[in-house]
Amino acid sequence: MPDKPMPGKSISHQSLPDRPTAEDFKNAETLPYPAKQSEMDIQPQSDLHGYRAADKLRGKVALITGADSGIGRAVALAYALEGASVAILYNENDGDAQRTQEMVQERGGECLIIKADVRQKAACLDAVRQTVEKYGGLNILVNNAAYQATQDSILDISEEQLRRTLETNLFGYVFMIQAALPHLQRGDAIINTGSIVGETGNPMLVDYTASKGGIHALTKSLALQFGKLDNGVRVNAVLPGPVWTPNIPGTMPLEEVQKFGHEVALGRPGQPDELAPAYVYLACQDSSFTTGSLLHVTGGKLSS
Template sequence: MKVEKQTLPPQHQDHQPGIESRMNPRPDFMPRFRGSSRLRDKVALVTGGDSGIGRAVAVAMAREGARIALLYLEEKGDAQETADAITLEGSQVELFVGDIGSEQFCREAVAQAVARFGRIDILVNNAGEQHAVKDLDELTEERITRTFRTNVFSMFFLAKAVVPHMPPGSAIINTTSITAYRGHTQLIDYSATKGAIVTLTRSLSQLLAPRGIRVNAVAPGPIWTPLIPASFDAKKVSTHGGDTPLGRPGQPNEVASSFVFLASDDASYMTGQVLHPNGGEMVGS
């Protein structure tokens, strides 16, 4: 049976990182599994947790028993919706609003999360930004620096702040992308940051292994998140994910399970690795 390519309603948002509540259809973020206490008594700090993959990861980890420190840039309505979903899972959540491109904010958010919850066992470096360009001249110094500051520098800032509070058995999980492996003609600087994240993951995994801290990454393919309508024109959005072997974009909750697995003891012998929920495209590891 041939897989039918799935299309989306054409739509566009003028401001990044995008608002999930304005998307049509709304992304599917609720976990598709029953909780089994795999993360009971753990504390997870999730960046970009207001929407998209971050929202799905935060709610999925809450279902498994984790308490959540949720960092977001400015999307107050989306963040509160995520917090409400976490609360409905019977967990606790604390919201922190600010720019993870600032090392000072990262240090302050981590300090407040530790003061609130007493520890951090899981760091999910998920937040990111991307800007489509048609020519190299559009990649200004300011744009390139900003993309790297949000997508890569923040991971250094947060790792530095979080690791001293992490007990053995803790986990860091970084969001990279399929673009790290195949590139993207319009997302030049974004793709470069995602390649850097793969190498950062491997390097940190070796550095932190003696402390019993595992570091892994997830490289999603085309997922239906607010970044998509906030990055591309309406026509391109309508075909998002249609070129995958499965013929459709993935949903955030189809990615979140990879993060839950890597955060849990089920992945106790995995570090320096990348998981690929990407709709069937074969890429290098």
């Protein structure tokens, strides 16, 4: 008979959840923006089924933006399972944010929810203040809030859309880092969410791809700057490929939603819980010699 799995060994394939392929999305529908995860017809896999924690973040405090759903929710759950106290920042979907809080608490974790708009520097400062007052400090900042809208031509990108995209995806990251940095110490981490399209480009997401390319450059520049400071804070980015989150049915054309993930080597989109371990790695001491890195988690959607 086969040996029983030993603690610490990887889970067998039989115990892993089924992952929807691009073919499974052929009947998927779009949703009005801002889309709610609770209303998606194919639910994102973000509950970390089968995740095996190892106390990698015990005693740490993490603040995660854009964490009401999708990747941010999965990261919040992973961090809580690893022992961190979590604060999640979101902008619009109260129900999704409350569900994230409940899911963290169901797993024995602590979760502070903060409703704020990262485009406002004062709101970013206040979010950090609330987190520090609640938990007594801050060790990990995850910049994950994002906005995107598709347009066939650059001529169709309004000034309002351009400002919202850049102010959410780039200004908001800078404002959050400025607010968090005075509280971070050696060994602490900043993790930005970039995107593979920030390297490949995307003809329907011109302003979004530009903002993501800016995040990649910001990550590298701050890694160089902070590495020379006494605090030695590490700055890295995760670059997802196509991942099934509320942003997809909420912002993409129907024809794209109904074949989502078709272009990657694995023939399917990623799920939020497949991204979370990358954020755990970059937050914990396993990555103590990693800074300025752009960690690709793309399912084989390559930049070249």
